[in-house]
Amino acid sequence: MTAVSRAEQARAASEALVGITGVSRRFGDVVALDGVTLDIRQGEFFALLGPSGCGKTTLLRILAGFESPDEGTVTLDGADLLSRPAHRRPVNLMFQSYALFPHMTVAKNVAYGLEREGLPRAEVRTRVAEVLDTVGLTPQAGRRPHQLSGGQRQRVALARAIVKRPRLLLLDEPLSALDKKVRAEMQLELKRLQHEVGITFVVVTHDQEEAMSLADRIAVMDEGRVEQVDAPVRLYERPATPFVAGFIGDNNLFEGTAAGDGLVVPGLGTLPATGGFAAGAPALLGVRPESVRLTSGGVLRGVVADVSFFGGVSHIAVRVPGHDRPVLVAAQGPAKVQAGAEVGLDWRAADAVLIAR
CATH class of the missing domain: 3.40.50.300 (P-loop containing nucleotide triphosphate hydrolases)
Structure with a gap:
């Protein structure tokens, strides 16, 4: 201490x-x-x-x-x-x-x-x-x-x-x-x-x-x-447990093992995050929808499954091959993509958190 x-x-x-x-x-x-x-x-x-x-x-x-x-x-x-x-x-x-x-x-x-x-x-x-x-x-x-x-x-x-x-x-x-x-x-x-x-x-x-x-x-x-x-x-x-990460607000959660520069997820590669976990330790990565950006490249690629507009914020659900649930994106203003579009997803390592499993 x-x-x-x-x-x-x-x-x-x-x-x-x-x-x-x-x-x-x-x-x-x-x-x-x-x-x-x-x-x-x-x-x-x-x-x-x-x-x-x-x-x-x-x-x-x-x-x-x-x-x-x-x-x-x-x-x-x-x-x-x-x-x-x-x-x-x-x-x-x-x-x-x-x-x-x-x-x-x-x-x-x-x-x-x-x-x-x-x-x-x-x-x-x-x-x-x-x-x-x-x-x-x-x-x-x-x-x-x-x-x-x-x-x-x-x-x-x-x-x-x-x-x-x-x-x-x-x-x-x-x-x-x-x-x-x-x-x-x-x-x-x-x-x-x-x-x-x-x-x-x-x-x-x-x-x-x-x-x-x-x-x-x-x-x-x-x-x-x-x-x-x-x-x-x-x-x-900075949720401290998997339950808090899933219970407080919307969150994109990925399961894998910690690496020096993020989380290694089978089938998806290394996703950026900060956390200070020992390499190989089982962990979750949590990244909030407002921290995920739509890009032409990105660490992940997927297809837009749904777009909803809620008074100034668009909620975009993207299906990523190899991940069991859609990745959620919250973007300011009307969405610039439509269902069916292929997009890249990215976020800063500082905006994602690693959580012990």
């Missing part, structure tokens, strides 16, 4: 709000979590991303106090969190369904938790007014949930969660009930609110776009294990 990496680890540990170490959870023969270890830093927007059944919701429920792990520890500010019952944790969970009380006004929904704690009425009124102003719902304070749009109901649920000023706010698929346009607006709103209120947010989602647009860091999970924890750009540009 280098001095730099030791320093980075020490800094991360000092900033960690939540420490999760070796957490496992089984339900009969099903392993929901398998030795999960990660940290969540103070004030960050952290995402747990993965397909259904990967364990992300189970981990969220452990943080909330609704599940207990079979093994492992969870700390908050260095103190044991698992020994504290759910209602005693400085943690709040915003449910996917929002769970608003239909007979109560917006203001009453937001005030409910504070009133249950027995806070003075004047303090409740002040805090509710402040949080409604923060989420932009002051004009709707007297309305009931059925009089609100989906985006407004989502804001009420968020206001009710943050009005109690938790150290940690957990969000379970918070935008899944919204249509695409409102979801995009609420992604920006959630990010703004998280910065404004200064609370650490942890969101569970299977939506890559949602995680990439919201989170400061993302833990990609699969089959109960953490595959990689990184910033969105780093996850996209």
Whole structure:
């Protein structure tokens, strides 16, 4: 371990709000979590991303106090969190369904938790007014949930969660009930609110776009294990495992053995990449569609199978003899080729990544 990496680890540990170490959870023969270890830093927007059944919701429920792990520890500010019952944790969970009380006004929904704690009425009124102003719902304070749009109901649920000023706010698929346009607006709103209120947010989602647009860091999970924890750009540009390379965005993957200047793929030759792997080591090469260029020459040759235009970007699928799936190319503007055309494909070595198999 280098001095730099030791320093980075020490800094991360000092900033960690939540420490999760070796957490496992089984339900009969099903392993929901398998030795999960990660940290969540103070004030960050952290995402747990993965397909259904990967364990992300189970981990969220452990943080909330609704599940207990079979093994492992969870700390908050260095103190044991698992020994504290759910209602005693400085943690709040915003449910996917929002769970608003239909007979109560917006203001009453937001005030409910504070009133249950027995806070003075004047303090409740002040805090509710402040949080409604923060989420932009002051004009709707007297309305009931059925009089609100989906985006407004989502804001009420968020206001009710943050009005109690938790150290940690957990969000379970918070935008899944919204249509695409409102979801995009609420992604920006959630990010703004998280910065404004200064609370650490942890969101569970299977939506890559949602995680990439919201989170400061993302833990990609699969089959109960953490595959990689990184910033969105780093996850996209430098996936560390085959699963992450295939799960995050579109990717062209080639299987072969590492060479000094790339990856040797049977039937295709040596494809350019950087990676520092020992020669002969089994590896995957990943190159994103936007990094692949159509040329007259190139390292590969194939025939255009399909061309689609999506508002400023053309998606081109090229069948390459000896490769089991089309190579995808993303080109700006309308495509200059048509289905059936023979083309060359090329990319810079720096734009491709080698991944251990």
